Amino acid sequence: MEMIESTGRLCQLLGMPRSAGQIYGLLYLSPRPLSLDEIADYLAISKASASTGTRQLVSWHALREVWIPGERRDYYEAVGDLSELARSAYRSFFQPKFNNSKGRLSHLQEQLEEDRKAGAVDKQEYAFCRERLDQLASLESKMRKILPLLEKFL
Amino acid sequence: MEMIESTGRLCQLLGMPRSAGQIYGLLYLSPRPLSLDEIADYLAISKASASTGTRQLVSWHALREVWIPGERRDYYEAVGDLSELARSAYRSFFQPKFNNSKGRLSHLQEQLEEDRKAGAVDKQEYAFCRERLDQLASLESKMRKILPLLEKFL
DNA sequence: TAGTTCGTTCAATCGCAACTGAACGATCTG
DNA sequence: CAGATCGTTCAGTTGCGATTGAACGAACTA
Numbered sequence: 001m002e003m004i005e006s007t008g009r010l011c012q013l014l015g016m017p018r019s020a021g022q023i024y025g026l027l028y029l030s031p032r033p034l035s036l037d038e039i040a041d042y043l044a045i046s047k048a049s050a051s052t053g054t055r056q057l058v059s060w061h062a063l064r065e066v067w068i069p070g071e072r073r074d075y076y077e078a079v080g081d082l083s084e085l086a087r088s089a090y091r092s093f094f095q096p097k098f099n100n101s102k103g104r105l106s107h108l109q110e111q112l113e114e115d116r117k118a119g120a121v122d123k124q125e126y127a128f129c130r131e132r133l134d135q136l137a138s139l140e141s142k143m144r145k146i147l148p149l150l151e152k153f154l
Numbered sequence: 155m156e157m158i159e160s161t162g163r164l165c166q167l168l169g170m171p172r173s174a175g176q177i178y179g180l181l182y183l184s185p186r187p188l189s190l191d192e193i194a195d196y197l198a199i200s201k202a203s204a205s206t207g208t209r210q211l212v213s214w215h216a217l218r219e220v221w222i223p224g225e226r227r228d229y230y231e232a233v234g235d236l237s238e239l240a241r242s243a244y245r246s247f248f249q250p251k252f253n254n255s256k257g258r259l260s261h262l263q264e265q266l267e268e269d270r271k272a273g274a275v276d277k278q279e280y281a282f283c284r285e286r287l288d289q290l291a292s293l294e295s296k297m298r299k300i301l302p303l304l305e306k307f308l
Numbered sequence: 309t310a311g312t313t314c315g316t317t318c319a320a321t322c323g324c325a326a327c328t329g330a331a332c333g334a335t336c337t338g
Numbered sequence: 339c340a341g342a343t344c345g346t347t348c349a350g351t352t353g354c355g356a357t358t359g360a361a362c363g364a365a366c367t368a
Contacts, residue, residue: 171325171326171327173327199327199328200327200328200329201328202327202329202330203326203327206326226336
């Protein structure tokens with residue numbers, strides 16, 4: 001139960017549905033795969049929530065569907081490799097946002113240059129914005145360098 | 155306006171109020187400090203929101219209060235050093251959660267040992283849980299090693 | 309075929325954080 | 339002192355994502 005609470009809070013902190021985290025926490029320490037009904041029962045949530053939660057986790061490759069011969073129910077078990085999980089989460093979630101931010105940043109820089117040429121900003125304003133945008137770009141470049149290393153290390 | 159949208163979304167992504175991010179984005183590119191009314195006016199939010207937002211940002215050291223001689227209003231400007239900002243955010247926000255998780259983890263491990271001694275879990279179950287908890291501990295230790303490095307690099 | 313037992317979908321509800329308008333206290337001005 | 343101009347606080351509202359019950363379709367069973 002402590003595990004369930006922790007993973008639930010963690011997911012909530014990362015902007016994911018709390019129930020998904022709870023499901024993962026439950027399965028992470030469960031010695032055998034569990035069915036939808038068992039999950040819903042144990043966590044005291046509706047089967048609908050359990051269904052949507054497991055499907056989300058499966059799509060994130062955090063859960064694996066397990067078919068037990070002679071059983072009609074679907075069973076689920078947690079993917080134990082958290083490092084791989086973190087990597088794929090990074091790739092499919094943070095990486096895109098990050099690339100997007102790069103595009104936005106360079107677009108801002110272009111726009112600033114245009115405004116300067118058009119005389120829409122005076123010299124002091126231009127210098128200030130330029131400095132701030134450059135600092136942003138520098139930080140972005142640092143992140144771009146270190147993230148792959150971090151990815152390997154985990 | 156693009157900047158405002160970006161920082162707003164970023165804050166929302168990190169679980170902070172969107173309006174706070176918008177305020178920071180506005181001030182980050184503003185060549186001069188702005189007053190509460192100017193902020194509320196520009197962002198089309200109520201002065202109440204602007205007030206709470208700025209106070210939050212000030213408490214996070216993301217904004218600086220600027221007193222302009224002969225002016226009764228408070229003026230605010232963005233703290234430009236994003237690296238320092240990230241560091242202090244890490245220290246006051248993530249660091250505590252992280253330490254907390256360490257305590258929980260070791261507590262879980264202790265409890266597992268107790269259960270084993272009490273014969274509450276069979277050998278197979280114990281081995282499974284033990285392995286999973288050990289993996290968690292290993293990941294936690296890696297994070298503990300790399301985070302300080304990352305903090306220095308930024 | 310009729311009746312179970314599954315998982316999924318969807319409209320309705322709920323909870324919670326963010327936002328707002330209005331009231332307030334503090335500080336200045338004439 | 340009265341009046342104006344600030345920032346802050348707070349009860350009430352809003353908006354949005356998570357959750358639910360009920361309905362549904364598919365796959366099995368007798």
